[in-house]
Amino acid sequence: MGSDSDLPVMQEAAAMLQEFGIEYEMSIASAHRTPKKVMEYSQTAEKRGIKVLIAGAGWAAHLAGVIASHTTLPVIGVPIDSSPLKGLDALLATAQMPGGVPVATMSLGKSGAKNAGIFAAQIIATSDVKIANRIKVFKVEMEREVEEKAKRLFAISTVKSTLKEAKEPKELREPKEPREPKEPKVTAELDAAAALPAKKKSRRRRWKKKTGGTTPGQEPAS
Structure with a gap:
């Protein structure tokens, strides 16, 4: 890792390697502050039995790319959000490598570090059945x-x-379901009541016709 401030993130990668029973070592080396140490570490990694290198860095994160330029071992890069650009600079610096110098770039932060540990284990599992079974x-x-x-x-x-x-x-x-409105019922009694005024009126007309149009108690006009 490029700085001790990157340790809380890179511990996620270490935790996954421990879970799969893979031995590992951790070190601090800056591509800009200690370039000679980075070069020496990268060139001697294979002789020391290291099979995969995981590099985590923030800001102008050139650590993974510089390591990849000095070794033929697979290199996994973990960009870390530690700058005012919220890790965008680290992501681009890690991922945008020129052709011929590949770096397997993970996502930002702890999830990326965790995946880096798993990915490293999967690379090693291609030649180790026990680790392959643990991953399963x-x-x-x-x-x-x-x-x-x-x-x-x-x-x-x-x-x-x-x-x-x-x-x-x-x-x-x-x-x-909505109820249908009920229609008013017309009973026989209502029909009879409605017919009464008409009967009275017709009787009065017949009486006037017989009496010459006078009402009871009145004398006919002379």
């Missing part, structure tokens, strides 16, 4: 953890849904 177990356990989280989330959401239904009025839970 790791992936199975990771899948199982996700399934357990999904089950817990489903159980919580089901309980909340049941409680919500219990609090709601029945009318809101089971909407009823």
Whole structure:
């Protein structure tokens, strides 16, 4: 790593190597402040039995690229968010390598460091059956953890849904179909009552016709 301030991030890579039972070493070497140390470390890495190199740095993160220029071992770069540019400068400096000097660039920060440890283990696993089996177990356990989280989330959401239904009025839970308006009923009694005034009127007209148009108690006009 380029600085001791990068240690909290790079510990994620170390943790994954430990989980797979892979021995590792950690060192601080800056591509800009200690270029000779970086060159010497890179050139002697293969003789010391190192199979993969992981380089984490921030700002103008040239560490991984410089290491890759001095060795034929695979180099994994971890850009670290430690500058005012929020790690964008480190990401571009690590990823934008010229043709012929490859660096396998991970994502920014702790997730990138974790993936760097896993990726290094996968490279070593191509020639080590034990490590390959440990990686398989790791992936199975990771899948199982996700399934357990999904089950817990489903159980919580089901309980909340049941409680919500219990609090709601029945009318809101089971909407009823709109009722059709009832037509007014006409009874025989209403028909008879409506016909009474007409009968009285017709009797009065017949009486006037017989009496010459006078009402009872009045004398006919002379």
